[in-house]
Amino acid sequence: MTENTFDVVVIGAGPVGENVADGAVKGGLTVAIVESELVGGECSYWACMPTKALLRDAAALRAVRDLPGANAAVTGELDATAVLARRDAFASHWHDDGQVAWLESAGITLLRGVGRISAARTVEVTAADGRTTALTARHAVVIATGSSARVPHVPGLADAAPWTSREAASAEAVPGRLAIIGGGVVGTEMATAYAALGAQVTMIARDGLLPAVEPFASDLVAERLKAQGVALHLRTEPESVRRDVAGTVHLALADGTTLVTDEVLVATGRKPNTSTVGLDHVGLTPGDWLRVDESLRVLGSDGTPVGDGWLYAAGDVNHRALLTHQGKYQARALGETLVARAGDNPVDLAPWGRHAATADDCAVPQVIFTDPEIASVGHTSASAQAAGLRVRAVEYDLGAVAGAGLHADGYTGRAGMIVDEDRKVLVGFTVAGPDVAELLHAATIAITAEVPIDRLWHAVPAYPTISEVWLRLLETYGRAA
Numbered sequence: 151m152t153e154n155t156f157d158v159v160v161i162g163a164g165p166v167g168e169n170v171a172d173g174a175v176k177g178g179l180t181v182a183i184v185e186s187e188l189v190g191g192e193c194s195y196w197a198c199m200p201t202k203a204l205l206r207d208a209a210a211l212r213a214v215r216d217l218p219g220a221n222a223a224v225t226g227e228l229d230a231t232a233v234l235a236r237r238d239a240f241a242s243h244w245h246d247d248g249q250v251a252w253l254e255s256a257g258i259t260l261l262r263g264v265g266r267i268s269a270a271r272t273v274e275v276t277a278a279d280g281r282t283t284a285l286t287a288r289h290a291v292v293i294a295t296g297s298s299a300r301v302p303h304v305p306g307l308a309d310a311a312p313w314t315s316r317e318a319a320s321a322e323a324v325p326g327r328l329a330i331i332g333g334g335v336v337g338t339e340m341a342t343a344y345a346a347l348g349a350q351v352t353m354i355a356r357d358g359l360l361p362a363v364e365p366f367a368s369d370l371v372a373e374r375l376k377a378q379g380v381a382l383h384l385r386t387e388p389e390s391v392r393r394d395v396a397g398t399v400h401l402a403l404a405d406g407t408t409l410v411t412d413e414v415l416v417a418t419g420r421k422p423n424t425s426t427v428g429l430d431h432v433g434l435t436p437g438d439w440l441r442v443d444e445s446l447r448v449l450g451s452d453g454t455p456v457g458d459g460w461l462y463a464a465g466d467v468n469h470r471a472l473l474t475h476q477g478k479y480q481a482r483a484l485g486e487t488l489v490a491r492a493g494d495n496p497v498d499l500a501p502w503g504r505h506a507a508t509a510d511d512c513a514v515p516q517v518i519f520t521d522p523e524i525a526s527v528g529h530t531s532a533s534a535q536a537a538g539l540r541v542r543a544v545e546y547d548l549g550a551v552a553g554a555g556l557h558a559d560g561y562t563g564r565a566g567m568i569v570d571e572d573r574k575v576l577v578g579f580t581v582a583g584p585d586v587a588e589l590l591h592a593a594t595i596a597i598t599a600e601v602p603i604d605r606l607w608h609a610v611p612a613y614p615t616i617s618e619v620w621l622r623l624l625e626t627y628g629r630a631a
């Protein structure tokens with residue numbers, strides 16, 4: 151059985167599992183990775199890549215339409231077939247040969263099948279043909295099995311063959327009518343995409359649209375969705391769903407409204423992929439999110455590491471930040487941690503230390519690719535107050551920034567920053583407007599580096615760019631006393 155013993159066994163070859171494996175192998179460890187579907191995970195085939203490909207053409211068209219000269223060159227409408235074809239290419243046509251070749255070149259051993267912890271440091275892999283292989287980990291097992299769509303218990307919904315984000319990301323055709331349950335990131339992005347692709351979109355959002363972002367940003371998205379013809383049913387929810395023999399879906403809402411649609415997309419959050427990973431063998435409850443310590447070791451119900459600390463969890467499955475870039479950040483830290491611990495070397499878990507995924511707590515950047523885009527990092531005004539910080543929020547009209555007016559006629563947007571008044575540093579930044587995504591990293595650096603507000607005055611934004619909003623926000627804030 152020696153060939154089935156590795157230093158590290160990783161369950162799940164999504165972006166996070168792949169990066170943990172890569173880091174461990176680069177540090178001289180042997181690694182086996184187990185994957186039950188496609189190497190590359192949700193992000194590559196059903197999430198980040200295909201959804202952003204669905205949104206990109208419409209964003210480019212909007213940019214052109216806001217410039218009269220360029221608009222004169224646009225003679226037709228969006229070609230949905232071409233958009234879907236380009237999306238297919240970005241999802242690698244749902245083949246993982248490229249990623250498998252990369253695993254091989256990196257020296258990582260791939261096992262196809264469902265991985266399940268069967269004993270301490272042991273993972274049993276069940277292949278599609280039912281054959282099982284037992285893998286032993288000398289140092290660590292890493293759970294990187296990600297998350298999947300959570301479908302709420304609404305009478306009739308499961309039987310109505312609803313779309314989840316997977317079907318929305320991989321649809322072969324644009325439905326005539328699409329109802330979307332949920333007003334979070336997936337719901338609003340897919341409403342933006344499918345409305346632009348020609349579907350008649352209806353949204354049902356019990357908690358309103360994008361409740362976790364600054365209200366000025368979600369308001370702008372709501373306005374644009376309405377302008378695109380999207381019907382918004384906010385503060386209500388479906389009470390029953392039925393697909394009739396002709397395939398039409400009927401939704402009865404709590405506020406008495408009845409909706410008729412061709413497809414219904416459920417975008418009401420995620421659940422961890424932990425129900426079949428063998429958590430019962432380590433005293434944890436299958437189906438739960440995994441709680442981890444600063445080194446990403448899985449914690450038991452008593453708050454101490456499971457076993458003698460051989461089990462780790464990274465990415466969506468630990469519920470710290472359900473984003474590819476944050477999961478890969480955890481993976482980089484974890485890869486190096488595993489190497490250090492295997493060599494009995496110290497692990498640097500000090501705040502901002504080499505092995506600490508500290509940014510998960512305070513500086514998570516996120517871009518929501520709606521119309522307009524929303525880019526945010528760190529706190530909102532509401533989350534800062536909930537965290538007990540004494541903060542001041544300032545906002546500025548992005549349309550009044552010279553570079554924005556030049557960027558597009560009628561440019562509409564807004565930016566806001568949250569300043570910790572005790573430390574006089576930035577703890578949050580949100581910007582909403584066309585083409586603002588690339589502005590975000592400056593804010594991420596300001597927050598993680600804890601740049602004093604007074605020093606930010608010396609970071610001069612170039613004229614005439616949209617980034618001059620930084621100067622306008624500082625002027626609105628005023629010189630720190």
Ligand SMILES: Cc1cc2nc3c(=O)[nH]c(=O)nc-3n(C[C@H](O)[C@H](O)[C@H](O)COP(=O)(O)OP(=O)(O)OC[C@H]3O[C@@H](n4cnc5c(N)ncnc54)[C@H](O)[C@@H]3O)c2cc1C
Nearest residue numbers: 162164165166186191192197265295296465466472473474
């Ligand atoms: C519609 C949508 C759009 C998104 N867009 C973005 C975006 O633009 N930017 C961004 O940063 N994030 C985005 N995300 C989030 C992003 O997709 C996730 O954060 C990311 O995929 C998490 O990576 P992961 O490796 O933890 O998990 P996953 O990508 O889910 O990978 C986990 C892997 O584990 C495998 N697996 C599960 N159980 C087992 C088992 N028992 N045995 C073997 N293998 C197993 C799965 O098959 C999968 O391949 C989006 C999510 C959705 C749903």
